[in-house]
Amino acid sequence: MVNEDFLCSHILGELALSEVNQEFDGCRLCWAISEQGRRYPENTILFDMGDHVVIPAVGSLRPGYLLIVSRDHKRALATLSSEEIECFETQLQSLIERLAPVSDGWLAFEHGSSSSCPAPGCCVDHFHFHLFPVSHSESLQVVKCIESTSQRIGSLQQIPHLLTNRPEAYIVIRDAEGTIHFFHGFGFPSQFVRQILAAECAIAHEWNWRDYVLFDNVVETLRLLRTNGLSQRIVYFAHAIEGIPESEIIEEITAARNIFKQHCSGFEVTSMFELIGKSLAVSDVAPHIDENQLLVESEVRFLSASDVLVADLSREAWRYVGCLMEIVYAKQLGVPVVAVCGTSGIEHRRWLNAHVDYFAANLHEAAVYIRDLS
């Protein structure tokens, strides 16, 4: 799944693949929106529309690129009932309006296949619509590539009728003006629209999402939505964990969450203990995976997608190891660091000083500083 990412994430990629195959019957999207999938920031659910959710697109050719995915495993749009398509069409329209601060124009498209088509379309066989931010001239450019073979239709609801008794694949594109272009048949190149878009983005050879996750763009997508006020900002909360009773750790996380809610409501506290804790019992799925390495790769990935790191270093005489390493990674990744020191005196240590943007005496002070950052 992952092979070009900056964190040599082979363990994460390998674990994802084992899970997809062993627990989700080979469906990458069922996995992505499950609890297991949430260990990966690229599967962050950005909008929940009931029967559909929105996540960043994997193979993220450009920041802002999203996927609308059905919550249940369903096949392509052409296989849905007319009520389901009508409901989806309404949701798509309101989503595009909601996303206006991110981009004026959106290209919505699907590579699908009809219900009588035995082979799935050229993408993934789980209902998903691509939503891609474009300028109006780019949208025209894409339409030009397909114009000679496509027909214009008034509504997505026409699609099943156009494919009656035709076991075919199809492509549907809703351009930036809202016009819907439809064409069907056999033998489209794989991920056809993505190939056109990759060329538009000047990364023509990176069109295949299976080979190019483009994680940096995923992180940018998460940031884009946050800076436009469309999703919560993320505080990555690092604190003492190893050797501490679970009940005490949960109490600490709850207390931190309440303090942040009180001072900066636009921020959500992410606790790696909550996200990773349960899933560290991976031995059933992939017994050979090094859990320590998995822990580090997962945490660093989430850290890179967070807005700020708050490290609680306030326990006196505690040997902080994980937190200090997280601080170094955050500094390297350009994520601001706030350290909470209490009366431990740790803020006087030189190395720490060089890596921390702000020292707070307690979590309240840290939360007030973060509120004023934004």
Ligand SMILES: [Zn+2]
């Ligand atoms: Zn599925």
Ligand SMILES: [Zn+2]
């Ligand atoms: Zn697709």
